[in-house]
Amino acid sequence: MYIHPLLAQLPEAVRKAVSDASSLRDFRKNEAVLRAQDHTDFVYCVAAGLLRVVSTGSDEQDLTTHFLKPDEFYLGPHFADQGYQSEVSLIAALPSSVYIIPRRVLRSLCMAYPLIALGLLDMKIRRLAMMGRRMRRVATLSAEQIVGRALYDLTQERADGKRVIDKRIPQSVIASYAGLSRPVVNKVFKEMEARGLIERGGDVFTLSERVGQATDFDALAPQASEMPANPPTYAAPDFDMGLHPDGDTPRR
Known part of the structure; x- marks a missing residue:
């Protein structure tokens, strides 16, 4: 199962383990992928369609802060723990397919393969920079x-x-x-x-x-960092990455 370009250079056995531990789910338009205040142990990667990231203001009105396009992740408010309580809702703006990946799997990949961590960090930095420009200039x-x-x-x-x-x-x-x-x-x-x-x-x-x-804003979707011209050849890690698909059932 294809998940993301960042995984393309990983050993086939590792890619298969990640695929086996993850699931691909389809969501109807306006269906919630994840709701604010839900507890979850997963990260979400858009395979197809479009998700909107929604925060609820003090007046109880929903505000769409940004969108997630194919190959974009929602990692949660932090990446330090296995699970987290979501601060936002993910709503399908269009019929969408989403990879649901155990956080412990992605955390293990980041520790074993620094290029994965750098790619995720780059996407996060680009997202924050885009939102910062939008906030500074929208008033003018x-x-x-x-x-x-x-x-x-x-x-x-x-x-x-x-x-x-x-x-x-x-x-x-x-x-x-x-x-x-x-x-x-x-x-x-x-x-x-x-x-x-x-x-x-x-x-x-x-x-x-x-x-x-x-427009002088960047296009919404930050692209993952391009892979090096001669990407490193990864060897399978010599420790248990904890990829046990039978124990992971996505919950919302």
Whole structure:
């Protein structure tokens, strides 16, 4: 079972052990993958689809802080212990498939293979940097710029180079992520469409290149660090990594 590019250079036996210890689950649109305050011993890696990371504010309103695209992880608030209590909810913004991996397995991999730990750290740093830029600049942008950047974050690049957004992502989710009301997002969306910045077609909206050129935020999905040109050849560790799949049943 394929899980993540970071594991590509590991010995086949180790990859198989990780695969056997993990599970792949499908989630319907708007179904909770993990709820805030749930206790869990697992990390979550998006295989397909889109998850939104949701925090609940003091007024009990949900706020989408960011999204998880394919090959992105949710590791929890820390990585020091085997289990943790989630501070956020993971909700399927689209029908999604998610790898559910025991934390002890990923922790063992990080200790045995530093490149895995560095790859995860790089993704975390990129995510924090992107969120920091967004927080610093969002107060100075117009509603159109904020919506444009939110839409750009949600795009997927097709083979022809065009960036498209799945029509199944509702405006309420975009509004939650942008920090604007739904009527404002709807108004801006229509204005952008009238100006040719957004085009409807089939199951997607296509974003004009002008929207991408106007944003100085990075695309939402931080890419894992590229593997070295001559990656090291790993030997199987000489200690028990604790990969016992029979003892791990994902719970939410």
